[in-house]
Amino acid sequence: xxxLTISDWLLTELKLxxxxxxxxxxxxxxxxxxRAIASHHLTPGTRLPSTRSLADALGFSRNTLxxxxxxxxxxxxxxxxxxxGTRVAKMLPEDYAEKNTLPTATNTTITANGLSxxxxxxxxxxxxxxxxxxxxxxxEDDFSAFPTQLWRRLLNRQWRNPQPAHLDYGHAGGYxxxxxxxxxxxxxxxxxxxxxxxxxxxxxxxxxxxxxxxxLTDHGDRVWIENPCYWGARRVLEVNGxxxxxxxxxxxxxxPGNADFRxxxxxxxxxxxxxxxxxxxxxxxxxxxxLDYAASQGAWILEDDYDSEFRFxxxxxxxxQGMDQSGRVLYLGTFSKVMYPGIKLxxxxxxxxxxxxxxxGLYELQRPGQVVIQAALAEFIEEGHFASHIRRLRQIYGERxxxxxxxxxxxxxxxxxxxxxxxxLHLVIELPPDCDDVRVAELAAEQGLHVYPLSGYxxxxxxxxxxxxxxxxxxxxxxxxxxxxxxxxIRAALSx
Amino acid sequence: xxxLTISDWLLTELKLxxxxxxxxxxxxxxxxxxRAIASHHLTPGTRLPSTRSLADALGFSRNTLxxxxxxxxxxxxxxxxxxxGTRVAKMLPEDYAEKNTLPTATNTTITANGLSxxxxxxxxxxxxxxxxxxxxxxxEDDFSAFPTQLWRRLLNRQWRNPQPAHLDYGHAGGYxxxxxxxxxxxxxxxxxxxxxxxxxxxxxxxxxxxxxxxxLTDHGDRVWIENPCYWGARRVLEVNGxxxxxxxxxxxxxxPGNADFRxxxxxxxxxxxxxxxxxxxxxxxxxxxxLDYAASQGAWILEDDYDSEFRFxxxxxxxxQGMDQSGRVLYLGTFSKVMYPGIKLxxxxxxxxxxxxxxxGLYELQRPGQVVIQAALAEFIEEGHFASHIRRLRQIYGERxxxxxxxxxxxxxxxxxxxxxxxxLHLVIELPPDCDDVRVAELAAEQGLHVYPLSGYxxxxxxxxxxxxxxxxxxxxxxxxxxxxxxxxIRAALSx
Numbered sequence: 001x002x003x004l005t006i007s008d009w010l011l012t013e014l015k016l017x018x019x020x021x022x023x024x025x026x027x028x029x030x031x032x033x034x035r036a037i038a039s040h041h042l043t044p045g046t047r048l049p050s051t052r053s054l055a056d057a058l059g060f061s062r063n064t065l066x067x068x069x070x071x072x073x074x075x076x077x078x079x080x081x082x083x084x085g086t087r088v089a090k091m092l093p094e095d096y097a098e099k100n101t102l103p104t105a106t107n108t109t110i111t112a113n114g115l116s117x118x119x120x121x122x123x124x125x126x127x128x129x130x131x132x133x134x135x136x137x138x139x140e141d142d143f144s145a146f147p148t149q150l151w152r153r154l155l156n157r158q159w160r161n162p163q164p165a166h167l168d169y170g171h172a173g174g175y176x177x178x179x180x181x182x183x184x185x186x187x188x189x190x191x192x193x194x195x196x197x198x199x200x201x202x203x204x205x206x207x208x209x210x211x212x213x214x215x216l217t218d219h220g221d222r223v224w225i226e227n228p229c230y231w232g233a234r235r236v237l238e239v240n241g242x243x244x245x246x247x248x249x250x251x252x253x254x255x256p257g258n259a260d261f262r263x264x265x266x267x268x269x270x271x272x273x274x275x276x277x278x279x280x281x282x283x284x285x286x287x288x289x290x291l292d293y294a295a296s297q298g299a300w301i302l303e304d305d306y307d308s309e310f311r312f313x314x315x316x317x318x319x320x321q322g323m324d325q326s327g328r329v330l331y332l333g334t335f336s337k338v339m340y341p342g343i344k345l346x347x348x349x350x351x352x353x354x355x356x357x358x359x360x361g362l363y364e365l366q367r368p369g370q371v372v373i374q375a376a377l378a379e380f381i382e383e384g385h386f387a388s389h390i391r392r393l394r395q396i397y398g399e400r401x402x403x404x405x406x407x408x409x410x411x412x413x414x415x416x417x418x419x420x421x422x423x424x425l426h427l428v429i430e431l432p433p434d435c436d437d438v439r440v441a442e443l444a445a446e447q448g449l450h451v452y453p454l455s456g457y458x459x460x461x462x463x464x465x466x467x468x469x470x471x472x473x474x475x476x477x478x479x480x481x482x483x484x485x486x487x488x489x490i491r492a493a494l495s496x
Numbered sequence: 497x498x499x500l501t502i503s504d505w506l507l508t509e510l511k512l513x514x515x516x517x518x519x520x521x522x523x524x525x526x527x528x529x530x531r532a533i534a535s536h537h538l539t540p541g542t543r544l545p546s547t548r549s550l551a552d553a554l555g556f557s558r559n560t561l562x563x564x565x566x567x568x569x570x571x572x573x574x575x576x577x578x579x580x581g582t583r584v585a586k587m588l589p590e591d592y593a594e595k596n597t598l599p600t601a602t603n604t605t606i607t608a609n610g611l612s613x614x615x616x617x618x619x620x621x622x623x624x625x626x627x628x629x630x631x632x633x634x635x636e637d638d639f640s641a642f643p644t645q646l647w648r649r650l651l652n653r654q655w656r657n658p659q660p661a662h663l664d665y666g667h668a669g670g671y672x673x674x675x676x677x678x679x680x681x682x683x684x685x686x687x688x689x690x691x692x693x694x695x696x697x698x699x700x701x702x703x704x705x706x707x708x709x710x711x712l713t714d715h716g717d718r719v720w721i722e723n724p725c726y727w728g729a730r731r732v733l734e735v736n737g738x739x740x741x742x743x744x745x746x747x748x749x750x751x752p753g754n755a756d757f758r759x760x761x762x763x764x765x766x767x768x769x770x771x772x773x774x775x776x777x778x779x780x781x782x783x784x785x786x787l788d789y790a791a792s793q794g795a796w797i798l799e800d801d802y803d804s805e806f807r808f809x810x811x812x813x814x815x816x817q818g819m820d821q822s823g824r825v826l827y828l829g830t831f832s833k834v835m836y837p838g839i840k841l842x843x844x845x846x847x848x849x850x851x852x853x854x855x856x857g858l859y860e861l862q863r864p865g866q867v868v869i870q871a872a873l874a875e876f877i878e879e880g881h882f883a884s885h886i887r888r889l890r891q892i893y894g895e896r897x898x899x900x901x902x903x904x905x906x907x908x909x910x911x912x913x914x915x916x917x918x919x920x921l922h923l924v925i926e927l928p929p930d931c932d933d934v935r936v937a938e939l940a941a942e943q944g945l946h947v948y949p950l951s952g953y954x955x956x957x958x959x960x961x962x963x964x965x966x967x968x969x970x971x972x973x974x975x976x977x978x979x980x981x982x983x984x985x986i987r988a989a990l991s992x
Contacts (some may be wrong), residue, residue, distance in 0.1 A: 115853050116762070120709030123857035143663045152655035159648035167639045167836035201839070203699060206863045215615030219715045219737050233862050240716050241737065266612070340663035342865030344699070357611050361619035364731050367702045369838030370866070 006042075007049050007057035014058065018231045025060050026067035033068065037088055044391040046088045056471065074245060074263075076460030081340035089461045122239040136450050136482065143340050143473070145396055150385060151339075154376040159203050172357035174201025174347070175374035181381040182333075182347050190308060191318030192331055197355050200362055201374055204346040205306065208332040209233050209365055211348065213240040213267070214359045216300045216330075221266040226254050228464065230276040232467075233269055233304065242267070246459040250276055254280030254290065254467045264297040272320045274424050277457050278469050287320050295326035303331045309338050310391050310472070311423035312398035327351035335377065337425065338390055345377060346371070352371035393472075397425065400471045400479050407483025414494035428454060429490065430464070437465040440493045447485050503545050503553035522563035529564065529678055532585055533573050542584045544574065559614065572742070572956030585957045616744040618735040619745040632947050632965045639836055639969070640831075640981035641892055647835075648880060650872040662867040669855035670697025670843070671870035677877040678829075683857065686804060687814030688827055693851050696858055696892050697870055700842040701802065702829040705729050705957045707844065709736040709763065709800050711857045712796045712826075722750050724953035724960065726772040729800065738763070742955040745771055749778030751788065768816045768924035770807075772946050773964050778885055783816050791822035799827045804836050805886050806968070807919035808894035814928050823847035831873065833921065834886055841866070842874060893921065896967045896975050903979025904965075924950060925986065926960070933961040936989045943981050 013032045019207035023031075036042040049057075051065035068085060072078045080086045144285060158166070166175075173179070179199040186192035187230075202208045209232075215224065225234060227246035238244060245263055247256045254270050268290065272282035283289075294301045303320045321331040334346040350358045362368060380386050401422075407419055408429065417430040431437050437453035444451045444467070454466030469486070471479060509528045519527075532538040545553070547561035554561075565582060568574045576582045654662070662671075669675070675937060676697040682688035705728075710784060712720065715737030721730060723742035734740060741759055743752045750766050764786065768778035778786075790797045800818045817827040819872045830842035846854045876882055897918075903915055904925065913926040927933050933949035940947045940963070950962030965982070967975060 053739045114847075114850055115711050115857075116714045116717070116951070117856060118714055119853070122710055122861055123853045143660050146657060146663065148658055152652060155655065156648060156652060159644060159651065162644055164639050167642065167838050168839045204863055204865075206861065210861075214618055214735050215611050218612045218614055232860070232863070239710050239861060336665075336865075341665045341863075342663050342867050344863070344865040351610075354610055357615070361611075361615060364620055364728070365702065365706075365735060366702055367728070367837075367840070369700075369832075369840040371838050483853075 006046075007054050010054065011058055026064045026071075029054075029058070029060070029065060029068035029086055030071050034066075034077055035071060037072075038471060040290075042088050044088050044090045046069055046087070047084070048086045050085060074243075076246070077459040083261065104146050111364055118241070122235060133285075136409055136471065136474060136486070139272065144473050145322075145389075145393055146340055147385065147389065151376070151380070154379050155373070157379070158372045158376050162372055166375060168369075168371070169363070169370040170201065170374070171363055173362060174199065174368070175371050175378060177382070178374045178378035179347075181378050181386075185381065185386070186319075186333075186349065190305065190333075191322035192349055193322050193324075194349050194496040195352070198349050198352055200348045200350065200355075200358055201368065202332075202346045202348055202362065203344045203368060203370070204364065205304065205332060205334045206232055206236055206335060207414040208334075208346050208348045209236045209269070209302065209304075210240070211358065211365065212300070212302050212330055212332075213237055213242060213361055214365060215354075215358060217242055217266045218233055222272075224256070224260065224268040224409060225459075226270055226275060227459045228269065228454060229269070229459070230304070231457065237269065244459070249280060251280060251355050252286045253280050254286065256290075259493065261293065265299050267300050267302060268294060269302045270305065270320070270388070271304045271306065274303070274311075274422075278428055278464075279419055279422055279424055281427075282320070287323055291320070291324055291326070291328065294328040299328065301329045303329055305331060305333050307337055307424045308333070310425060312394060312401060321349060327353065330354075338386070338393065339380075343373065343377075345374065355475070385424075396471045396476070399474055400474065401427065403476070403479040404469065404471045404483045407480045408487050408490075410487045411490045411494075414491050416490055416494065426468055427468065429467040430454075431466050431490075432494070433465055435465050435494060437467060440490060441467060443493055444486055444489045447489055448485050449482060449489070497771045503550050504544075504667070506550065507554055513518075522560045522567075524556070525561060525564035526567050528569060530573055538584050540584050540586045542586070543580070544582045546581060558782065571646045575957040578736070582715060611746060614735050614737070617747065618731060631983070632967065632970060634947050638971050641885075641889055642836055643881065643885065647872070649877070650875050651869070653875070654728065654868045654872050659866055662871060664862040664865075664867070665859070666697065666867050666870070667859060669851075670864070671860060671867050673878070674874035675843075675869045677874050677882075679875065681882070682815075682827075682829075682845065686801065686829075687818040688845055689756045689818050689820075690845050691848070694845050694848055696851075696854055697848065697864065698828075698842045698844055698858065699840045699864060699866070700832060700864065701800065701828060701830045702728055702732055704842050704844045705732045705765070705798065705800075705831075707854065707858055707861065708796070708798050708826055708828075709733055709738060710852060710861060711850075713738055718759060719953075720756065720761040720764040720766075721751075722766055722771060723955045724773055724950060725765070725955070726767065726800070726802075727953065733763075733765065740955070745774055745776060747776060748782045748806050749776050750782065752786075752789070757789065761795050763796050763798060764790060765798045765800065766816070769801055769804045770918075772800070772802060773922065773926055773950065774960075775915055775918055775920055778816070783819055787816070787820055787822070787824065789822040795824065797825045799825055801827060801829050803833055803920045804829070804922060806890055806893055808890060813940065817845060823849065826850075829944070834882070834889065835876075839869065839873075841870065867901075892972070893968045896970065896972055897923065899972070899975040899981045900965065900967045902984075903976050904983050906983045907990075912986055912990065922964055922966040925963040926950075926964065927962050927986075928990070929961055931961050931990060933963060936986060937963060939989055940982055942987045943985055945978060945982050945985070 010032060011300060014028055033042065048474060051062055051069055055062040055065045069078065073080060074088055078086050079089050179196050182199055183196045184195055186194060202211065213236060217240065222243050222245050223242040223244055224247050225237065226249050228249065234244065245265060247254050247260050249255060250410050253272055253275055274281065290301060301320065305319060319331055321329040331349040332346060335343050404427065405418060411429060412418060415432045419427055431440065437455050441451050441453045452468040454468060455463040458464060502756060508523055529664055547565055551558040551561045565574065569576060572585055574582050575585050649869065674697060675692050678691055678695055679692045682690060698707065698754060709732060713736065717738055718741050719733050719738040720741050720743050721733065722745050724745065730740065741761060742752050743756050745751060749768055749771055768783060770777065786797060801815060815827055817825040827845040828842060831839050900923065901914060907925060908914060911928045915923055927936065933951050937947050937949045948964040951959040954960060
């Protein structure tokens, strides 16, 4: 579409577009342009007319156009470079091609697939479960480290003579002995500051985030997320009608600037101890900054401590929650990585004044259960199996990590950067900004290796390039050979 | 507050009220009045000025006032009697005292408890878990009929040598053999018309409804619910930002009239085979009507077949889904009643064209797991234990039901009505419209009996009166004596 004709075309679209009767003008403009981008009527790189000229052509106030452009910019649809004006972003968030959100009470858009608008967004990305951390070498995930027979005996013990209450829903926010066991673990190993009453047992991270989004935010509220960020969290926040405000991540973690501070959120979702996916650890200063800002704004911080158990060197970091003086942090953890993903148990530590409401909301919205498994897990922890299992996993995953780092070393010669040994279940190979990491991932796939482009986790125009390589669940003996193949792919890709 | 002063007061409130900048006038009026009612500034029975006089006083168009009043009426805040004008409803939906919904993209209301507006609604009711079907005689629920030792052996078998895939999340919409087993069961016993691909295993009814609400509706869409209706469903639909449109229930089930048909929904939530809580069976004509209407409007019907397994006499009814020619019905069932509530497994049957999207949405939003338990359940069904267990439960619950009906028989002498033997896990004693069923329930509680006022399940002014008595989980030997005590309470209450 010629930039010259855009305003005329926009005018027609605005007339034709099916909008709710009372939808404000800036939303109509925003929607019309966003749809045009999503449907590729406005192609990436296309230059948009100035807000002033559009305002004149459409007969709207300039503020109306500015508001619309600001939102398009926030959501990564357009980019502005001083001098060259505003252009359609070259790289759009993957799901936006399908997305078509009208956050209004009279939305009656029907999508082709029969789903609602938010439904299309929610279901849009899951054909890439590859975004899950999973082995970079194909084949089944390796859960062989998990002591299934010990676990079987613990479950058995529970089932031999279960109390009726264990067969019922969980009315109490979780099985008390499990909550106690988690409280002790978090106090010792994560410096989390809590009483047992503050802990809720959820059915995992997705459900924890969902519960927080529903109990602490309203449709249309703003949420800060890290850019790049964890897909799963983003999807749940989006389906709850939240406005995503991406905040860049630097070497000190989430790095909000003045432009961000001017757009205070209701909720801040962050991964301070090991940024997902980049792996950065949030600095002390940044933690203070976030905590103070949240307190000043009355915003909530959602600290996702998703893989803190897997720190291979150095002392474990304390949690953001442990530094919080104002009761603004909700801390969440999961058992899906230490135990097994399908266990579907996680926990949420909420400020004391929210504990009762969350217990209610958890019951009302999710009807938790699986108390028998919670009881077995409590024994697993109390009897020390949990701690020793973590030690064992740390050893195994640490070795896999070292083998992978070693096999990948050669890539540094072509400008790729490897992270320090660090921690976690995956590592990120940083690639030069000008390289096409999607293409490199494709080349790796041709060699039968599953790695994921870092850019795919980003939002908006300026996305970091890199490859995300999951090693934790890959069989140890296959790490080195596959790592070498991957290194060759990268070197070949970067050398021309 | 004097009706005379209301318009002046309303004028001030409208000026003071913190509303989003672009909130339409009718919403402001609606919100202001609703808040006044919720905060008891406008007391039940208070007569409101006419829309015309208010329109003049406020300088709004009459349509603005009519729109606001219509919504207040739909949501049960006000009632209009010809002649006596519009008054604040005497009986308000329990949760509305706390509710304060502004379905707009700029809602920044902060509630006292630190929760969001929808969070307050979501968490508002759960201190009444009594609304769960539970024994009317205090004490622990009786799950003794469940074959725990057989179940333990089946789980054990699974855990002896679990496949890695069973420890992972469920990527496939559920464990295939379980989906097959359910498909066979539903075809035979519920005349559900389906292929295995249409079945999804969820973690229960709340999650099934939540998934449908998110994938099929958008914030602000209208949903029809039965009045009276199942609290849990209502709560989940509400937290998803849906406008609840209550539809009365008569002896043929959900009974939409012309006023309802003029407000077409995106979703219809119904319990045709055993209306919750009243127990009415939806007539054939009504089923056809609903199906045809849904097809003509492109609305979805959510058929909650929550307790169809427990039909004590007569042939089991076929499902609404089985009659559906247009693929508008989603059918949901649960294992929490036949197995045990804490198992947290349910299923959803979706139209073929939605199957793939729902599989994706399920994974993306809920990260299902517990595949080991799904596998054990599949064997439980395949080996015939499920069918025989249902037969056994039917016998036990049927006997408890008969004992209760017998013990309650005397209440008919004071104008109360008992339902036919029927089916299910609870029965409803219908009380005269002029009686205070909340008070009767309190009197029963003083005798140590937990029964629930039918009016508490209703929405709006005209609520049926009655008592809901859960018998299924009460020990058989205590049914008769406790039933007689309850009968005495009712007779005493109704005779003066």
